[in-house]
Amino acid sequence: MKKYIIPILTCGLMITATSCKKFLDLKPLDSYTENTFYVDEKGLQGGLISCYDALQSDSLYGNNLLTLAELRGDNLIDNDPGSGAGVRNQIEVFSETSANSILAGTWMGHYRAIYRSNIILDRAPAISMNENTKNQIIGQAKFIRALSYFNLTRIWGDVPLVLKVQKTEEARQNSRATSAQIYQQVIDDLTDAASKLPLSWADAQRGRATSYAATGLLGKVYLYQKKFSLAASTLQPLVSAIYNGTVLATVPQNLTFPTNLKTSKDVIFAVQYLSGGIREFVHQDNRYRNNNNTNIINIPQTLFESSDNRKALVAITGTGGRPGKFNAPQVNNETSADFPVLRCADVLLMYAEALNEAAYGNTEAFKALNAVRSNASASEQTPAILTSQSEFRTAVYLERRLELALEADRWFDIVRTNQMGVIFPGIPAFRSVYPVPQVEIDNINNKNGWQNSGYN
Structure with a gap:
């Protein structure tokens, strides 16, 4: 996508001036203001690119979400606990506090994406332009806002629900909405986005959110x-599209983790990167973190069948001791490796899980599960093997761990499926969510009820 220089005069909710440095340093500063930039389609499109750009940052899919969702779980082991003053290791060993800088950066990064999306959603209705194009812009902004809030509530539970551009004093008055309220807004945004977005984009615009992404x-x-x-x-309609393979991946082929995320039909939505000295790259160590065994992949090879082709994806066999899954070429520590947020395989496993939880024995549930396993060259699961709802449930949970390894789902899966006490015995239940960053609480006038229970 083409980059635009976007004037951001204030980064919005509870974010200090230093958080805006990337944009405040851009020249010329006197060319535009928010009131003069977002006045036409070009301004909206440029603002929309800044929303996608927010997802790229190290605070989100460039780095931190791997720490919070993979290192926190059982897929990775931190072999350098002293690096970065130990803030990453704190996440792994459940000793993080509200002062942890990774948490502060992740909170800030998500609200930056929300702030930029809110600008688009605030300004778009009044701009005279093609209505279909306008709706597509609105749909993309709502998708990014929804994804951001989905992550926020998975990480912290109750968080502020901000649906308009705020001034500093307004932001200081914010309170935390309940997780249920956040989920309802996410549902509303995604429902509207799905109705406004196309099923696919032209190759030149590949990477934008689609109706399939919103539905998934x-x-x-x-x-x-x-x-x-x-x-x-x-x-179900998305699963049918996957089986048909007209726009998405066809099973049983090309569904396993692709060698090129940018062109694979298995990828429904990914955060995209581009190397080459244009500041659109992801640092190779932020993606893999395996130089000098900084991280050790903790997925036992015994969990895979001998024929399972996913073993190589999590084995440290790549250049520089990196896992095969994200072992993309790099130059000067820059890589173009995209980060998959939603894949067809994920959709099929969610579908199988949902059908099984509704009622055991559904043939479509077995079909969806086996579609993923077939592409991994793993054996077929049948009712004679998985003889109960419980056994099917356990099989799906394992399949998700193997298929979606290192894709920032594992910790959230552990929490939502109530496995935390089994996988991490002795860890108090309040650590199923993270502490709210103290730097954010300090910016609020009424601090009552702002910290999650169990944390100081």
């Missing part, structure tokens, strides 16, 4: 809420 994420939200029948019915 909506089904995931319902799954997290344990609304299994609704999750299944939401995902």
Whole structure:
């Protein structure tokens, strides 16, 4: 996508001036203001690019979400606990406090994406332009806002719900909305986005959110809420499109983790990067973190069948001791490796799980599960092997761990499926969510009820 220089005069909710440095340093500063930039389609498109750019940052998919969702779980082991003053290791060993800088950066990064999306959603209705194009812009902004809030509530539970551009004093008055309220807004945004977005984009615009992406994420939200029948019915048209393979991946082929995320039909939505000295790259160590065994992949090879081709994806066999899954070429520590947020394989496993939770024995649930396993060259699961709802459930949980390894789902899966006490015995339940960053609480006038229970 073409980059635009976007004037951001204030980074919005509870964000200090230093958080805006990337934009405040851009020249010339006197060329535009928010009131003069977002006045036409070009301004909206440029602002929309800044929304996608927010997802790229190290605070989100460039780095921190791997720490919070993979290192926190059982897929990785930190072999350098002293690096970065130990802030990453704190996440792994459940000793993080509200002063942890990774948490502060992640909170800030998500609200930066929300702030930029809110600008688009605030200004778009009044701009005279092609209505279909306008709706597509609105749909993309709502998708990015929804994804941001989905992550926020998975990480912290109750968080502020900000749906308009705020001035500093307004932001200081914010309170935390309940997780249920956040989920409802996410559902509303994704439902509207799905109705406004196309099923696919031209190659020149590949990487933008689609109706399929909004539908898939909506089904995931319902799954997290344990609304299994609704999750299944939401995902069913998407599953049919996957089986048909007209726009998305066809099974049983090309469904395993692709060698090129930018062109694979298995990828429904990914955060995209581009190396080459244009500041659109992801640092190779932020993606893999395996130089000098900084991280050790903790997925036992015994969990895979001998024929399973996913073993190589999590084995440290790549250049520089990196896992095969993200072992993309790099130059000067820059890589163009995209980060998959939603893949067809994920959708099929969610569909299988939702159908099984609604009622065991559904043939479509077995079909979806086996579609993923077939592409991994793993053996077929049948009712004679998985003889109960519980056994099917366990099989799906394992399949998700193997298929989606290192894709920032594992910790959230552990929490939502109530496995935390089994996998991490002795860890107090309050650590299923993270502490709210103290730097954010300090900016609020009424601090009552702002910290999660169990944390100081």
